[in-house]
Amino acid sequence: MEITITFCLGLIFALIGVIPPGLLNMTAAKISIKEGHTRGLVFSSGVCVVVVFQTFVALTFAKYLSKHPDVVNILQRVAFVIFVLITIYFLLLAKKEAKPHKERVVKSKKSRFFQGILLSGLNLFPIPYQAYMGTTLAAAALIQLDTINIWSYVAGATMGTFIMLYVYVFFFTKINSHKIKSQKNINLIIGAITGIISIVTLINIIKDF
Numbered sequence: 001m002e003i004t005i006t007f008c009l010g011l012i013f014a015l016i017g018v019i020p021p022g023l024l025n026m027t028a029a030k031i032s033i034k035e036g037h038t039r040g041l042v043f044s045s046g047v048c049v050v051v052v053f054q055t056f057v058a059l060t061f062a063k064y065l066s067k068h069p070d071v072v073n074i075l076q077r078v079a080f081v082i083f084v085l086i087t088i089y090f091l092l093l094a095k096k097e098a099k100p101h102k103e104r105v106v107k108s109k110k111s112r113f114f115q116g117i118l119l120s121g122l123n124l125f126p127i128p129y130q131a132y133m134g135t136t137l138a139a140a141a142l143i144q145l146d147t148i149n150i151w152s153y154v155a156g157a158t159m160g161t162f163i164m165l166y167v168y169v170f171f172f173t174k175i176n177s178h179k180i181k182s183q184k185n186i187n188l189i190i191g192a193i194t195g196i197i198s199i200v201t202l203i204n205i206i207k208d209f
Contacts, residue, residue, distance in 0.1 A: 003152045006143045010055070010156025011163075013133050017126065018164035024119060025168040031112060032169040039112050040169035046116020048162045054126045055157040056150065061127075062134030063145040077205060079128065083198040090191035130157060
């Protein structure tokens with residue numbers, strides 16, 4: 001039962017993390033529209049391969065943090081500065097009109113798979129996000145950070161990521177509309193999300209004083 005709960009928590013928080021339009025899910029949707037659902041799923045599979053390793057690293061780090069609360073306090077302050085800088089960066093980018101660019105045509109399914117691996121590897125946000133969630137859930141005694149439960153959470157997070165990418169691949173056919181496709185709107189969304197995280201982190205820091 002404990003393993004099942006851990007799996008479900010990993011799935012839920014991965015779903016939440018992938019819901020906002022971002023590089024990976026938007027790319028999966030575009031590939032699906034231009035080249036078909038199969039290639040979109042091949043790309044998503046490549047993404048999920050990397051998610052396995054990223055989530056494992058994050059939960060291993062969370063296990064260390066749960067045993068060293070003094071380190072958590074330091075990282076909270078570092079994370080606050082980083083998230084504020086990221087927020088400013090994306091909000092400034094949102095003010096600039098994105099220049100249209102011609103995308104390179106990739107025909108091979110294998111190329112799409114490795115493209116998913118590459119882009120997912122460049123996207124490091126899941127590591128701090130899952131480390132934060134793992135630490136929080138462990139502190140609330142909702143999960144145990146032993147080997148079995150860590151891999152159960154990893155499996156859930158991987159499944160949750162694939163499910164949300166699947167949703168983008170099959171149901172977000174309106175991706176061609178300017179409102180969804182616009183990089184400006186994506187930058188605004190990312191900036192808003194990191195801004196909210198910055199505020200929550202600041203509140204936690206103030207509480208510690």
